[in-house]
Amino acid sequence: MIGIGYATGSPFGWDGRSATLETQVRDSITTGAMSMRETHMPVKVETIERRIGAIPDYVEKFNAALPGASITLDAMAQAIAAYERTMEPGVAPFDRWIDGDEGAISESAKRGFVLFDNKAGCFACHTGWRFTDDKFHDIGTSTTDIGRGRILKDDARMRYAFKTPTLRSVALRPPYMHNASRATLYEAVRHYEREPIDRPSRSPLFEPVDLSRQERLDLVAFMQTLTGVPEGEPAPKLPADWNPDGTKQSAMWGSASTESSRHVPPFLRATEGAN
Numbered sequence: 001m002i003g004i005g006y007a008t009g010s011p012f013g014w015d016g017r018s019a020t021l022e023t024q025v026r027d028s029i030t031t032g033a034m035s036m037r038e039t040h041m042p043v044k045v046e047t048i049e050r051r052i053g054a055i056p057d058y059v060e061k062f063n064a065a066l067p068g069a070s071i072t073l074d075a076m077a078q079a080i081a082a083y084e085r086t087m088e089p090g091v092a093p094f095d096r097w098i099d100g101d102e103g104a105i106s107e108s109a110k111r112g113f114v115l116f117d118n119k120a121g122c123f124a125c126h127t128g129w130r131f132t133d134d135k136f137h138d139i140g141t142s143t144t145d146i147g148r149g150r151i152l153k154d155d156a157r158m159r160y161a162f163k164t165p166t167l168r169s170v171a172l173r174p175p176y177m178h179n180a181s182r183a184t185l186y187e188a189v190r191h192y193e194r195e196p197i198d199r200p201s202r203s204p205l206f207e208p209v210d211l212s213r214q215e216r217l218d219l220v221a222f223m224q225t226l227t228g229v230p231e232g233e234p235a236p237k238l239p240a241d242w243n244p245d246g247t248k249q250s251a252m253w254g255s256a257s258t259e260s261s262r263h264v265p266p267f268l269r270a271t272e273g274a275n
């Protein structure tokens, strides 16, 4: 999601199933994709609307943002999408290095950047300042899930294709790939050393690369320099002590009220993986 506000025109999701962020939110709520981790049955939309509408803090916030509108699925989708668009990558050590601070990143990371741009060919797809072309490619991560091909049935290139993810703050969100098939950044790099699966959809930009152990470590070190330092406004506090079933804090919604006031999206608060 990081920097998603800058992705214009490209559909959202690994397989691009949602034309807009709002559609993505609506679909996740209505299909139960968001609630089914916690409940056996999808929580009904009316139930969610009623619960949110029963929390005075939310009513107040919705009224301020969308005066006169009631708290419906659409209003929630609008609010969540608006929040997602504010997820700024933040300035990373890599950016400070690009700005001329030689000491901002290690020698290994500098070598990794050169590899990334040249020999390893990563920049062909992980391009631009967000390190993504926002396009879909078959890089051989699946033999069963046809990804983008489910939506674009007539485009042979799109079978097994998934969206190039941004590499901004990538070190903070293992496991990797759409199917979480790579546990660490090191393993993700190893994927690119494999002989690509020979099929018509295979991306012409994906060539297997020969890497030494040191070169893999250099690429990982480079990617670790892309973790941004959060900046800007403090995150709004979620309504405290909310309890849909009369209990203290619902597991379904987590306990967010005690988090620090820094502008750190919850997933960024995870401690860094041991890559």
Ligand code: HEC
Pocket (backbone or CB within 6 Å): 014, 116, 120, 121, 122, 123, 124, 125, 126, 136, 137, 138, 139, 141, 142, 162, 163, 164, 165, 166, 170, 173, 175, 176, 177, 178, 179, 185, 188, 189, 192, 203, 205, 206, 207, 209, 219
């Ligand atoms: C042909 C385009 C292409 C090239 C070249 C490419 N990637 Fe990727 N990369 C992708 C796509 C597409 C995915 C998502 C694949 C999936 O989930 O099935 C991906 C996923 C990743 C991920 C996982 C990120 C996450 O959030 O799960 C990492 C890390 C990564 N690439 C690093 C690299 C490195 C390092 C190189 C160079 C050795 C490289 N990529 C070259 C297209 C490319």
